[in-house]
Amino acid sequence: MHPGINNFSEIGKLNKVLLHRIGHEVEGLVPDNFARLLFDDIPFLAQAQKEHDAFAKLLRDNGVEVVYYVEETAKAISTPELKKAFLNDILDESNLNSAAVREAIFDYLYAMPEKEMVSKIISGVRKEDIGIFEAKTLSDLIKSDYPFYMDPMPNLYFTRDPGACVGNGLNIHHMNTAARRREAILLRYMYNYNKDFAPEGSKLWYDYDDPYSVEGGDVLVLNKDTVAIGLSQRTTTVGIECFAMRILTQSTFKRVLVFDIPKKRAFMHLDTVFTMVDYDKFTIHPEIEGPLQLFEVTLGKDGKLCYESVTDELDHLLARVLNVPTVELIRCGGTDSMAAQREQWNDGSNTLAIAPGTVVTYERNYVTNEFLDKKGIKVLTIPSFELSRGRGGPRCMSCPVNRDDL
DSSP states (O other), rough: OOOOOOOOOOOOOOOEEEEEOOOGGGGOGGGGHHHHHTTTOOOOHHHHHHHHHHHHHHHHHHHOOOEEEHHHHHHTTTTHHHHHHHHHHHHHTOOOHHHHHHHHHHHEEEEEEEHHHHHHHHHEEHHHHOOOOOOSSHHHHSSOOOOOEOOOOOOGOOOOTEEEEEEEEEHHHHOHHHHHHTHHHHHHHHHHHTTTTOTOOOEEEOTTTOOOOGGGGGGEEOOOSSSEEESSSSSSHHHHHHHHHHHHSSSSEEEEEEEEEOOOOGGEEEEEEEEEEETTTEEOGGTTTTOOOEEEEOOTTTEEEEEOOOOOHHHHHHEEEEEEOOOOOEEETOOOOHHHHHHHHTTTTEEEEEETEEEEEEEEEHHHHHHHHTTOOOOOOOOTTTTGSOHHHHHHHEEEEEEEOO
């Protein structure tokens, strides 16, 4: 067991990771709610679970302790008072317009054991689960074809986004979309009440109550001095400023590098186009290199944030902050623009480093994987016939909690 949050790099040996085993929540996906729930397709659950289990096994086989959202949340709500508070927080974010419906859902869920209750919240509460209750308002009487009282959380298997372990602390993110906002409540209870996950003294850099969106796929810990963060489709400038002020005033980190990337679904987060794979090597999607703008945020002597537009080439900037002679950018898809676009859509740049120079990738991205191998990177692959339908790769599916220091 690896106690405590310790994450001062992207590549230090991975000791502990937080996952969510994909579950029945994806069977709540239908074409009519794709846009609402941020999906383009419907994963086949049985196959997706086999693939996710293969991912977890690969991590365990390489010495990583794997813990899961459902179990860790259940540990955090082990008293009746905490169970009630957690359930009420979830219901507050579930867009329920009827007090009678809310009461019926509360009674239905609270009667379950903690682990079963958490699983059901994630998979969603359908109208047929509740049955008949006494109508007390006009909204109770109005019929709707929508099958859920409480939407499922099909995106939760991308555990990178609701939070990020940075240094000896944690971000609990205010997610950009309503579909994902409840996910962070689970992490908040883990942080507050599960001391196996977050022992006393663990810092909190960003909280769910902060009103500006930040998502974990945009947060990369480059080394003990530098955090990179993407200004993306899902992370805002004001959110970055709030995070930067806290991390620079309350920790040993010295700078935040801001990557302003194109705001489109294929480049949803920084880690979909840029990840660190070794001391001096990164994957990058070639289409962001032209429009990419870089900014460096530091703390001035007056305690205020200082902002500087960076004119250096990206590789030169990274070499400077990492204190290495040179940095190599390994392009997703290599020199083939068609392969780059195809493999980017299936998260070719979204690698998870489990040690310096050792990464986990999707096996389907064979062009990028071959380029990584030629550059001396050890590539461990997992199948993704179904997992990749959610538009996220191994880094998206993992929240590193504890890594060795470099």
